[in-house]
Amino acid sequence: xxxxxxxxxxEHARSAGAPEYxxxxxxxxxxxxxxxxxxxxxxxxxxxxxxxxxxxxxxxDGNVDHVNSSHRAESDSQVRVYSVSPQKGESPQQIVRGFLxxxxxxxxxxxxxxxxxxxxxxxxxxxxxxxxxxxxxPTARKAPRGAVGKNGYAVEVSGTRMAEVDGKHAxxxxxxxxxxxxHLTKVDGQWRIDRMPDGLVxxxxxxxRIYRPINTYYYAQLGYDAESITDGQNVLVADPVYLRRRIxxxxxxxxxxxxxxxxxxxxxxxxxxxxxxxLAAGQRHLSLDDSGVLRVRLNSKxxxxxxxxxxxxxxxxxxxxxxxxxxxxSKVELAGPGPxxxxxxxxxxxxxxxxxxxxxxGSAKRAYFIDKDHKVAAxxxxxxxxxxxxxxxxxxxxxxxxxxxxxLESEGAAISRGRRSLYVASLEDSTATTLGDPVLISKxxxxxxxxxxxxxxxxxDLWVADRDPRNPRLLRLRGGKEEPEEVRVxxxxxxxxxxxxxxxxDGVRIALRVRGADGQVSLQLGRxxxxxxxKKPEVAVAELRPVAPQLEDVTAASWAGGSRLVVxxxxxxxxxxxxxxxxxxxxSDQPTLPGINDVTGVAASEDESRPLLxxxxxxxxxxxxxxNWKTLTESGSTPxxxx
Numbered sequence: 001x002x003x004x005x006x007x008x009x010x011e012h013a014r015s016a017g018a019p020e021y022x023x024x025x026x027x028x029x030x031x032x033x034x035x036x037x038x039x040x041x042x043x044x045x046x047x048x049x050x051x052x053x054x055x056x057x058x059x060x061d062g063n064v065d066h067v068n069s070s071h072r073a074e075s076d077s078q079v080r081v082y083s084v085s086p087q088k089g090e091s092p093q094q095i096v097r098g099f100l101x102x103x104x105x106x107x108x109x110x111x112x113x114x115x116x117x118x119x120x121x122x123x124x125x126x127x128x129x130x131x132x133x134x135x136x137x138p139t140a141r142k143a144p145r146g147a148v149g150k151n152g153y154a155v156e157v158s159g160t161r162m163a164e165v166d167g168k169h170a171x172x173x174x175x176x177x178x179x180x181x182x183h184l185t186k187v188d189g190q191w192r193i194d195r196m197p198d199g200l201v202x203x204x205x206x207x208x209r210i211y212r213p214i215n216t217y218y219y220a221q222l223g224y225d226a227e228s229i230t231d232g233q234n235v236l237v238a239d240p241v242y243l244r245r246r247i248x249x250x251x252x253x254x255x256x257x258x259x260x261x262x263x264x265x266x267x268x269x270x271x272x273x274x275x276x277x278x279l280a281a282g283q284r285h286l287s288l289d290d291s292g293v294l295r296v297r298l299n300s301k302x303x304x305x306x307x308x309x310x311x312x313x314x315x316x317x318x319x320x321x322x323x324x325x326x327x328x329x330s331k332v333e334l335a336g337p338g339p340x341x342x343x344x345x346x347x348x349x350x351x352x353x354x355x356x357x358x359x360x361x362g363s364a365k366r367a368y369f370i371d372k373d374h375k376v377a378a379x380x381x382x383x384x385x386x387x388x389x390x391x392x393x394x395x396x397x398x399x400x401x402x403x404x405x406x407x408l409e410s411e412g413a414a415i416s417r418g419r420r421s422l423y424v425a426s427l428e429d430s431t432a433t434t435l436g437d438p439v440l441i442s443k444x445x446x447x448x449x450x451x452x453x454x455x456x457x458x459x460x461d462l463w464v465a466d467r468d469p470r471n472p473r474l475l476r477l478r479g480g481k482e483e484p485e486e487v488r489v490x491x492x493x494x495x496x497x498x499x500x501x502x503x504x505x506d507g508v509r510i511a512l513r514v515r516g517a518d519g520q521v522s523l524q525l526g527r528x529x530x531x532x533x534x535k536k537p538e539v540a541v542a543e544l545r546p547v548a549p550q551l552e553d554v555t556a557a558s559w560a561g562g563s564r565l566v567v568x569x570x571x572x573x574x575x576x577x578x579x580x581x582x583x584x585x586x587x588s589d590q591p592t593l594p595g596i597n598d599v600t601g602v603a604a605s606e607d608e609s610r611p612l613l614x615x616x617x618x619x620x621x622x623x624x625x626x627x628n629w630k631t632l633t634e635s636g637s638t639p640x641x642x643x
């Protein structure tokens with residue numbers, strides 16, 4: 001395994017005249033500052049390690065690499081950071097700065113950071129309670145009333161808060177001022193921290209270097225709607241969390257899964273693990289063997305699961321671990337406590353195919369759009385030559401303005417050119433020419449106040465919003481055919497309305513562009529709560545939360561993976577940009593998208609192998625892997641993948 005550098009290589013340079021600590025500095029900046037006498041954690045290059053198992057030795061020399069914090073995936077394992085112990089005679093401010101810097105090291109239990117604490121504080125401090133993320137890192141100054149005296153000294157730690165990560169590792173944007181007081185007292189003549197809040201406080205770039213986003217998986221609670229699809233009880237939903245990159249990655253991933261879903265998504269998902277299930281005592285380091293088998297021992301509560309329940313548990317483990325692994329997980333074995341714990345069940349990758357996350361996404365054989373004649377047309381997977389779709393939507397008898405296609409690509413739903421009427425028709429019957437009556441008509445007078453583009457979930461239900469100022473509504477058509485039913489959205493204010501929507505294939509998450517009273521459009525994520533009875537199901541969209549809080553005006557958004565969206569918008573005073581966002585509101589670790597002018601729409605697929613499409617001033621453009629935008633058609637508009 002990677003070994004620590006010898007003691008004589010762990011230099012320290014904290015001096016009385018050191019500048020204020022800003023742990024969000026890159027390693028290169030730390031190195032330059034250390035030459036000027038600035039305290040620093042020690043960073044050395046580290047060989048890239050296999051994510052799930054394997055060891056790497058640390059070279060004895062080499063240059064310190066600059067950390068590019070804009071791409072978390074690229075910076076992973078580029079440096080190994082070691083902290084510096086407190087030195088004799090350091091001032092209270094130096095002790096607090098040293099402690100904050102020590103918490104950015106790659107130490108599992110923060111042993112060096114604990115050296116800055118009194119014995120009692122060391123026992124009581126819980127670094128894992130939460131993590132506060134600051135935009136530019138924390139600063140440590142003498143508190144307004146902090147003075148040396150018999151009762152100690154107070155240091156104020158402050159900064160600009162941008163997010164919080166809770167005890168279940170869930171990230172949530174949280175803007176505002178941060179300020180906490182650290183109290184110090186002398187122990188054997190040296191200043192040590194004796195009072196401070198639990199948890200960690202980190203600068204954004206340190207957070208990105210230390211933590212990685214992964215998806216844990218839980219089963220969607222679809223209520224009676226689960227009966228509309230095969231294995232409706234086994235739909236896995238991604239719940240994104242942040243875990244430390246280099247500290248027992250598999251063990252921490254499985255432990256996070258066993259903790260259960262994060263608070264926001266918890267009401268609409270469930271875990272198959274019995275309540276209170278944890279890793280068995282002594283199970284400290286999980287890893288794959290040479291055959292890709294992961295063996296997990298559970299405590300006595302987890303060992304109570306029956307065989308069918310255990311299979312569902314194994315599927316959760318396999319897909320959660322595989323989602324962030326570079327090696328292939330071939331099989332998961334679950335066992336009870338003890339070194340020779342009783343085997344509970346085992347499942348191979350092939351056996352849990354029916355639990356595959358995103359199995360309701362569809363195959364996205366084609367991408368759809370509205371052509372120059374206002375007919376529904378499509379691009380094939382292997383051909384960039386557009387052609388009209390089969391059936392009445394491609395006949396041109398009614399001019400169309402936007403289209404959505406169900407996940408099976410058997411039916412389409414299109415909004416008329418003036419956005420007044422919604423039509424649903426087969427895409428497979430070439431003999432059908434009659435479109436029939438619209439399934440929904442908006443009564444609004446202005447086009448921009450009428451129907452949004454529709455969206456299909458993986459259950460076969462169609463969602464659309466009517467923006468009529470006199471009666472704005474979110475509507476669902478079960479099976480795409482039944483009478484539209486209104487879906488309550490309690491989180492919408494009186495002066496807010498839905499401008500567009502995209503429902504995830506799993507049917508429990510929906511992305512909404514919401515126009516506020518000030519005219520600005522934000523991107524909100526809502527969870528879809530299902531209840532009622534089989535004859536009278538009830539659906540509501542609850543607890544809206546911002547997905548792209550840094551964007552002042554969002555133009556378009558589309559699902560681009562199990563927990564990722566691609567968003568078009570602009571920051572205050574900035575230019576329009578395209579970027580990937582995680583559903584928890586954090587910026588994705590996907591590469592930066594190349595710029596493009598005047599984008600009015602975007603289409604991505606939850607099948608991440610499909611290229612991104614955009615509706616721009618030059619027509620519909622396509623973004624191939626590792627390339628720039630390429631024009632597909634100059635005369636089409638409103639591209640859409642199935643969904």
